[in-house]
Amino acid sequence: MAETLRIGVAVKHGVDVTLTRADRATGRVDLAGAPRKTSDFDKNAVEEAVRLREKHGGTVTAITVGGPAAREALREALAIGADEAVLVTAESWSTWDTRAVARLLAGAYRTLGGFDLFLVGEGSTDHFGGLVGPRMAGELGIAEVASVRKVTIEGRAVLAEKDLEKEVEVVRAKFPVVLTVGQEINTPRLPTFMANLKASKKEAKVLAPPDVGLAPDSLAPVVVVEKVAVPEIPRKQVALAGASAEEIAKGLREALRAEGLVP
Amino acid sequence: MSPERIVAVSEEPALLPDLVRVGRSVGADPSDRVVAVLLPGVPGDAADRARAAGAHEVHRLVAPASTDPHVLTSALEEVVRTLAPTLILVGSTKRGRELAGRLAGRLDLPAASGVTALRTEGGALLLDREALSGNAVATERIERRPAVLALLPGTTAPSPSVAPPGPAEDRTVAPVPPLTETVEVRAKAGGQLEIEKADRIVTIGRGLRKKEDLPLIEALARALGAEVGCTRPLAADAGWLSDDHWIGLTGHRVHPKLYVAVGVSGAVQHQVGMRSAQVVVAVNKDPNAPIFAQADYRIVGDLYQIVPALTKVFST
Numbered sequence: 001m002a003e004t005l006r007i008g009v010a011v012k013h014g015v016d017v018t019l020t021r022a023d024r025a026t027g028r029v030d031l032a033g034a035p036r037k038t039s040d041f042d043k044n045a046v047e048e049a050v051r052l053r054e055k056h057g058g059t060v061t062a063i064t065v066g067g068p069a070a071r072e073a074l075r076e077a078l079a080i081g082a083d084e085a086v087l088v089t090a091e092s093w094s095t096w097d098t099r100a101v102a103r104l105l106a107g108a109y110r111t112l113g114g115f116d117l118f119l120v121g122e123g124s125t126d127h128f129g130g131l132v133g134p135r136m137a138g139e140l141g142i143a144e145v146a147s148v149r150k151v152t153i154e155g156r157a158v159l160a161e162k163d164l165e166k167e168v169e170v171v172r173a174k175f176p177v178v179l180t181v182g183q184e185i186n187t188p189r190l191p192t193f194m195a196n197l198k199a200s201k202k203e204a205k206v207l208a209p210p211d212v213g214l215a216p217d218s219l220a221p222v223v224v225v226e227k228v229a230v231p232e233i234p235r236k237q238v239a240l241a242g243a244s245a246e247e248i249a250k251g252l253r254e255a256l257r258a259e260g261l262v263p
Numbered sequence: 264m265s266p267e268r269i270v271a272v273s274e275e276p277a278l279l280p281d282l283v284r285v286g287r288s289v290g291a292d293p294s295d296r297v298v299a300v301l302l303p304g305v306p307g308d309a310a311d312r313a314r315a316a317g318a319h320e321v322h323r324l325v326a327p328a329s330t331d332p333h334v335l336t337s338a339l340e341e342v343v344r345t346l347a348p349t350l351i352l353v354g355s356t357k358r359g360r361e362l363a364g365r366l367a368g369r370l371d372l373p374a375a376s377g378v379t380a381l382r383t384e385g386g387a388l389l390l391d392r393e394a395l396s397g398n399a400v401a402t403e404r405i406e407r408r409p410a411v412l413a414l415l416p417g418t419t420a421p422s423p424s425v426a427p428p429g430p431a432e433d434r435t436v437a438p439v440p441p442l443t444e445t446v447e448v449r450a451k452a453g454g455q456l457e458i459e460k461a462d463r464i465v466t467i468g469r470g471l472r473k474k475e476d477l478p479l480i481e482a483l484a485r486a487l488g489a490e491v492g493c494t495r496p497l498a499a500d501a502g503w504l505s506d507d508h509w510i511g512l513t514g515h516r517v518h519p520k521l522y523v524a525v526g527v528s529g530a531v532q533h534q535v536g537m538r539s540a541q542v543v544v545a546v547n548k549d550p551n552a553p554i555f556a557q558a559d560y561r562i563v564g565d566l567y568q569i570v571p572a573l574t575k576v577f578s579t
């Protein structure tokens with residue numbers, strides 16, 4: 001019997017950056033009560049995992065680290081087509097930093113018996129750190145390929161296209177391997193009504209830090225957020241209007257002359 | 264307080280001088296040291312440029328050149344063991360974030376990426392980083408050392424006035440077998456443009472109906488002496504322009520004197536790329552487009568009428 005492919009995917013239920021507002025007086029953003037949603041790239045990661053399973057067989061396990069509301073990210077992953085869902089949680093979840101999350105994901109990876117492929121977002125929509133995937137791979141001592149835009153499985157290895165600033169590097173990595181993926185890799189499917197319904201009925205497996213081999217006090221943050229603020233950039237907000245496009249254009253020329261930007 | 268020993272890594276050689284300058288500004292005490300570490304295969308002039316930027320020491324790692332993250336982080340682990348730094352700086356590029364994350368995972372170190380400012384307070388590091396897709400700035404504190412920080416390209420500090428002299432030291436690192444194998448490297452289309460350095464930019468978004476209409480925008484850019492920028496959909500989805508034109512969170516951060524956004528809605532992920540522009544002009548047919556909140560000069564109208572008029576007026 002051929003070994004079945006085991007794919008893990010990390011999904012984050014993060015702050016919805018399009019809905020967060022800073023306090024007008026202080027410029028500060030209160031993240032505790034902010035609306036949340038599934039991180040964008042993580043849906044691409046789930047989609048890619050499901051496509052690989054559809055082609056090669058095997059299972060897809062979605063894992064999230066967070067509070068009770070993070071079940072929503074798991075539900076979305078199941079609706080796209082993940083087979084299993086795992087929530088890693090504890091009371092102190094909201095204090096966990098990137099290090100804690102990567103350690104918990106690495107712990108879950110080990111506890112669940114390892115994966116051939118583990119897909120992670122290249123950056124989460126709210127934090128956009130891009131450290132969790134490589135950090136987890138480093139912790140586990142396994143290979144990783146970041147910024148993957150195309151992946152194919154060849155035997156017990158992947159061929160992955162790594163999208164760098166000025167070049168594309170095609171990389172071969174034997175299993176097990178962590179891949180970080182961005183938005184360009186695919187377009188996630190819109191789950192059908194039935195898929196959504198089925199997903200909301202499926203129970204997630206719940207793991208606490210000790211279940212994945214981590215003492216709760218080993219997860220205290222080492223990078224502590226002191227404040228999050230929206231920098232105020234004053235803009236002149238001058239509306240340029242006119243009877244014709246040419247008149248508007250001349251108005252802009254005057255304005256840019258006054259700014260010293262055009263002769 | 265013990266002296267800072269700051270290692271700046273050349274994962275992207277062009278960024279090394281800035282990492283060294285930021286290192287010098289953080290470790291400003293005479294007993295602090297900034298050490299530039301050149302990864303295997305980095306061109307020789309990087310050593311001189313690191314010196315000129317103020318590195319006290321330059322160490323050239325000697326090993327076969329490799330892009331395998333395991334090989335590179337293993338070399339850096341050895342650096343951490345032998346040089347015992349208090350802080351490790353890399354560029355917040357794709358490769359830089361990968362190395363920072365992997366190294367932090369190997370050695371269980373605090374790490375942060377997208378860092379735009381850095382200072383010390385007592386023995387702690389205080390850093391600013393982009394947060395909420397660039398919508399906000401998070402100030403974060405790190406007590407535990409060493410820490411690994413990936414600095415956003417463009418983050419710099421004044422050059423210290425005295426450049427410490429001295430040759431580069433060669434340091435042989437123990438080879439480890441790679442975990443990945445490079446099969447092929449392809450240069451990306453375009454790639455010539457350095458839009459982050461442009462003084463003037465005309466950026467086009469999805470307001471453009473078809474690729475064939477691009478000359479309209481190029482003509483305006485020419486009239487203004489500007490480069491052409493674009494939003495993510497035009498580069499990543501439509502492929503009308505190469506990635507080097509792409510501005511925003513997943514593209515380039517630009518700092519021009521003049522930024523003209525045409526047919527751009529102004530999503531937060533775009534705004535982060537153009538926020539530090541000095542003067543912003545927006546042309547959009549939707550008076551409620553979010554880009555207008557970021558604009559000094561607002562033109563509500565159809566770009567197909569406005570842009571040709573602008574080109575004409577700025578050409579004469």
Ligand SMILES: Cc1cc2nc3c(=O)[nH]c(=O)nc-3n(C[C@H](O)[C@H](O)[C@H](O)COP(=O)(O)OP(=O)(O)OC[C@H]3O[C@@H](n4cnc5c(N)ncnc54)[C@H](O)[C@@H]3O)c2cc1C
Pocket residue numbers: 040041125467468469470471493494495496497509510511512513514515525526527528529530531532533536546547548549552564565566567
């Ligand atoms: C994680 C993540 C990262 C991202 N990174 C980036 C990034 O780096 N850069 C980036 O740009 N985006 C990025 N995006 C995408 C971003 O959210 C927006 O989808 C994108 O910026 C929209 O591009 P646009 O303004 O060209 O298109 P649209 O939002 O479709 O806006 C088009 C605008 O053109 C106007 N328009 C239409 N016709 C005309 C006309 N005839 N005349 C004048 N105006 C007209 C419309 O009113 C509209 O405002 C990212 C998204 C995510 C989730």
Ligand SMILES: Nc1ncnc2c1ncn2[C@@H]1O[C@H](COP(=O)(O)O)[C@@H](O)[C@H]1O
Pocket residue numbers: 010011012013039041042045063064065066098101119120121122123124125127128129130131132133
């Ligand atoms: N709390 C979390 N739970 C599960 N996965 C996460 C979590 N935080 C981050 N990740 C994964 O790590 C990726 C990168 O996150 P970041 O390093 O925050 O940009 C995300 O796209 C997720 O795949």
